Amino acid sequence: MAGHSKWANIKHKKGRADAARGKLFSKLAKDITVAAREGGGDADMNITLRTCIQKAREANMPADNIDRAVKKGTGELGGAALEETLYEGYAQGGVGLLVHVLTDNRNRSASEVRSTFTRNGGNLAESGAVSHMFQRKGQILVDGGDVEEDRLMNIVLEAGAEDMKREGDQFEIITDPVDFSTVCEALEQQGVRPDTASVTMLPDVPLKIDDREQAAGLIRFVEELEDLDDVQNVYGAFDIDDDVLEALSEQDA
Structure with missing residues (x-):
């Protein structure tokens, strides 16, 4: 699962930029x-x-x-029902993508996702064609400077985490979705605050991307999908080479 903490961190940083565009809320x-x-x-x-x-x-x-969103979920406030859909497809080069959608208009979201794939040289696939490449896992990222590694390892493994490793300046903790809440609560009780924590889709064998042009195009494609109002998350079966990722980050700085 190497490299996915890097990609998750890119998306986390991108989220702060999205707020300025009024989409994150x-x-x-x-x-x-x-x-x-x-x-x-x-x-x-x-x-x-x-x-x-x-x-x-x-x-x-x-x-x-926040309060209104909670009340919509509990039924205290009315609102259009949200449908959950997972679109599967491929970017150029055969890179598998999963697009998680929450929408009150399935036809609109399907049209927008399809046109975005077409515009970027990709194509949608049948259900199951891509999703079998992924596993649903809990993923927690903790700043490497916030806690000592052995202490963090003891906390999460005792709480039921499957694995923990260091990825750059962060620790990546992987859990079964069933144990995700328990591990998060254990960290909370020990005063450890994650950078991000979510149940996500992680690819079994990510495709290594070491070509800068391909990586840039792939990131643009994913960002276009994420900018669609109905798209909540995009999961990719790829791992961009560290040097390429660093070069692209400096280019965008």
Whole structure:
């Protein structure tokens, strides 16, 4: 699973830029609504909701917006029902992509996702064609300067984590989705605050990308998908070479 903490961190940093474009609050609100719908509106009893609310607060989302999103999920406020869909497809070069959508208009989201794939030289695939390349896992990223490695290892393994490794300046913790909440709560109790924590889709064998032009095009494609209002997350079966990633980051700085 090497490299996925880097990609997750890129998306985390990108999220802060999205706020300036007015899109992040909508995506965060949808996450909160779904978390409240599936696990209840009490954040003390619903770790997924608590994590979503924490992300929203870090993005300076107004408290009223958060409250409304929770109440939509619990049914206290009306609103269009959100449907969850997973689109599967390929970018140029055969790179597998999963596109997670939450929408109140399935036809609109399908049209937007399809046109984005076409515009970027990709193509959609049938259900199951790409998703079998991924596993659903909990992924937690912790700043390497915030906690000593042995202490962190003891905390997460005792709580049921599957693996922990250092990726650059971060620790990447992988869990079974069933154990994700337990590991998050263990970190919280020990005063360790993750940079990001989510249940995500991780590829079994990511395609190594060491060509700068291909990497740049792939990142642009993923960003276009993520900028669609109905798209919550994009998961890619690729791992961009460290040197290429660093060069692209400096180019965009």
